[in-house]
Amino acid sequence: METPQTIPVHLGPRSYTVSVGAALLETLGRTVAQVPHVRQAVIVADSAVARLYGERARASLAAAGIDARLLEFPPGESSKTAATWLSLQDGLLAGARPIDRRTVVVGLGGGVTTDLAGFAAATCLRGLAWVACPTTLLAAVDASVGGKTGVDHPAGKNLIGAFHQPSAVVIDVDTFASLPAGQLANGLAECVKHAVIREAGLLDFIDAGAGAIAACDRGLLTELVARNVAIKAAVVAADEIEAGERAHLNFGHTIGHAVETYLGYETIGHGEAVSLGMVAANHVAARRGILPAAIAARVEAVLAKLTLPVRRAGLAANVIWEIMQHDKKAREGKVRMVLARGFGKVEIVDDVKEKEVRDAVKYLGR
Numbered sequence: 001m002e003t004p005q006t007i008p009v010h011l012g013p014r015s016y017t018v019s020v021g022a023a024l025l026e027t028l029g030r031t032v033a034q035v036p037h038v039r040q041a042v043i044v045a046d047s048a049v050a051r052l053y054g055e056r057a058r059a060s061l062a063a064a065g066i067d068a069r070l071l072e073f074p075p076g077e078s079s080k081t082a083a084t085w086l087s088l089q090d091g092l093l094a095g096a097r098p099i100d101r102r103t104v105v106v107g108l109g110g111g112v113t114t115d116l117a118g119f120a121a122a123t124c125l126r127g128l129a130w131v132a133c134p135t136t137l138l139a140a141v142d143a144s145v146g147g148k149t150g151v152d153h154p155a156g157k158n159l160i161g162a163f164h165q166p167s168a169v170v171i172d173v174d175t176f177a178s179l180p181a182g183q184l185a186n187g188l189a190e191c192v193k194h195a196v197i198r199e200a201g202l203l204d205f206i207d208a209g210a211g212a213i214a215a216c217d218r219g220l221l222t223e224l225v226a227r228n229v230a231i232k233a234a235v236v237a238a239d240e241i242e243a244g245e246r247a248h249l250n251f252g253h254t255i256g257h258a259v260e261t262y263l264g265y266e267t268i269g270h271g272e273a274v275s276l277g278m279v280a281a282n283h284v285a286a287r288r289g290i291l292p293a294a295i296a297a298r299v300e301a302v303l304a305k306l307t308l309p310v311r312r313a314g315l316a317a318n319v320i321w322e323i324m325q326h327d328k329k330a331r332e333g334k335v336r337m338v339l340a341r342g343f344g345k346v347e348i349v350d351d352v353k354e355k356e357v358r359d360a361v362k363y364l365g366r
């Protein structure tokens with residue numbers, strides 16, 4: 001069996017380790033047992049993930065001497081609400097065994113779960129420790145690392161939340177084998193994003209390994225996740241609360257989020273929207289003459305190889321522009337975008353013109 005990899009996230013007193021590898025669910029208990037003062041655990045999972053992996057997680061905790069119960073909620077983005085957050089507080093506070101600050105919350109599942117579990121932990125008794133156990137590629141390479149937790153509000157996604165770093169992250173790549181179709185590609189969009197903003201070699205690796213990754217090769221998935229976590233960890237360590245360079249992670253997300261809002265979250269996957277957003281952002285950069293057209297074409301070819309969309313007809317450019325101006329990251333009506341000059345070379349601009357966005361949306365509809 002391949003050796004697990006460990007990636008440190010350097011955040012001073014909030015530092016932690018991300019472990020990635022095959023069969024790591026069996027080691028979850030040992031990891032949770034290392035959280036200082038832990039006495040019991042509560043596993044938070046959506047019902048689909050609970051059915052698949054809940055019992056194995058609980059057994060691993062029990063084997064490490066940690067009594068754990070399971071709190072479930074219905075799967076899907078529509079559950080990432082204040083109502084579900086409140087039901088988790090009810091579950092935490094009203095269990096047969098009283099919780100105290102030595103209770104550790106374990107978020108077992110995709111990004112919806114790690115966001116909800118982390119936020120429930122951040123707020124219950126003014127802050128419980130939590131451990132993330134992501135079971136989607138998206139949660140593994142993005143949502144579970146960096147400490148952003150929260151829920152959606154009718155006014156927009158992720159508008160209620162807190163920074164609350166986990167005490168550890170345990171990623172068992174074997175769990176990706178049961179992912180629904182398209183869910184792996186969803187996470188791969190964020191991997192391509194990391195490659196563009198930080199490391200050309202990662203794009204070559206994804207390109208060459210696309211077939212084996214799609215077939216859930218354990219060794220390749222372990223390396224893929226470890227390399228992406230290392231990039232995200234470095235960005236977060238340099239800028240924990242997004243005062244500066246962490247914003248680079250928004251590459252592909254300005255137009256991407258607008259497309260997601262325009263089409264509706266149940267219609268298009270986050271990764272698909274980010275894929276379109278990266279193609280559009282690269283179009284803006286290429287038109288400005290700051291990104292070589294060959295790099296834009298290469299990124300697009302890899303996205304297409306990963307079965308991610310690089311074209312989308314029927315997007316109303318004026319509505320996309322309107323949505324972008326109301327993005328929580330827009331400042332004083334100015335639209336901010338992350339543009340690439342090349343691999344590992346990105347800049348944040350706030351002088352994006354409506355015409356540039358119109359041209360990019362037109363390009364998506366080609």
Ligand SMILES: NC(=O)c1ccc[n+]([C@@H]2O[C@H](COP(=O)([O-])OP(=O)(O)OC[C@H]3O[C@@H](n4cnc5c(N)ncnc54)[C@H](O)[C@@H]3O)[C@@H](O)[C@H]2O)c1
Nearest residue numbers: 048075110111112113135136138139142143148175178179
């Ligand atoms: N906190 C952050 O920094 C951050 C970063 C990126 C994304 N996110 C958030 O992540 C969320 C999206 O995450 P997601 O795509 O993982 O969604 P998700 O958690 O809804 O999971 C997608 C679906 O896959 C199922 N599933 C999960 N793991 C499975 C497995 N191993 N086998 C079978 N089915 C499985 C789930 O039940 C769900 O239906 C969004 O809410 C987004 O805002 C947060």
Ligand SMILES: [Zn+2]
Nearest residue numbers: 190253270274
């Ligand atoms: Zn994203």
